Amino acid sequence: MTASVVSHPPIAARRGAARARTWWGKAWVRALEEAAYAETDLRRGRSLSRAGAVGGISLTAGQVVAAVADDRGLHTVDARLPVLTPESRATLVEVVAAEAGRIGSLLAGDLPHSLVEHADEAGVELLPFGTELETTCTCVGWLDPCPHALAVLSQVAWLVDDDPLVLLHLRGLPRDELLAGLHARTAVSYTSDGGEETDADLDTALDAAARAARILELLDGDADARVDHLF
Incomplete structure (x- = not known):
């Protein structure tokens, strides 16, 4: 498995209760709360x-690195999460492919309950728990x-919240590898009468997800234009 690194720009300050909104984002928050030693x-x-x-x-797979600034200076955080074995990654690809619409849901920013449940039944744990999160920091704290x-892990919760593929990436199955695995699985399969099936269903799901994202982008742009017009 080759390392695939994704860099996310700094997230702007968020006031108020900027917590996870989705059930899988909240599961990440529960894990970091379990990992913390104190409420303070x-x-x-x-x-x-x-x-x-x-x-x-x-x-990248199994690792998050970021710098955090406070009144004592700049500190570098290295957080780690166990990655799936090659066998588990292959099983996860099978789980995603087992039900129509799952890849489309993932690409649209949704993590179906059934996907996580079926993966768990197959021995593949996606959602983290507290003892899995290991961190180091260059600060003087012991x-x-x-x-x-915890600040970095809190922002990772926001990233996971917005895109469940971030969670899969951390577990060792980045988006490109997931799609390649699905294409390889469905590229050539044989029907009972000896005919061939192509990966049309996967291509349709990818196209639908892309169209949905474009529609949301246009709607957002239209809303901004209406606001600008009012002022």
Whole structure:
């Protein structure tokens, strides 16, 4: 497996209750809450994350790296999550392909309950738990995760919240590898009468997801235009 690194720019300050909205984002938050040693660390981490103190986030399979600034300087956080084995990644591809619409849902920013449940039944755990999250930080604190690490993990929850493929990437199955696996699985299959089936269903799902994203983009742009017109 080749390392695929995705860099996310710094997230602007978020005021108020900027917590996870989706059920899978909340599952990530529960994991970091389980990993924390004290409520005060959690509050400090959330405060740093909402204040925009976290720099750009570099994300690859099993690892998140980011810098966090506070009144004592700049600190580098390295957070790790176990990746799936090659066998488990192959099983996950099969689970995604097992039900029509799952890949379209993932590309549209949704993580179906049934996908996670079926993956779990097949021995593949997607959602993290507290003891899986390991962190190091260059600050002088002796506890891991420290507030800086919790700040980074809090922002990762926002990224996972917006795009469940971030979670799959962290588990070792980036988007391109997932799509390649689905194409390889469905590229040439044989029907009971000896005919061939192509990957038309997958292409249709990809096209539908792209169209949906474009429609949302146009709607957002139209809404902005109406607001500008009013003022």
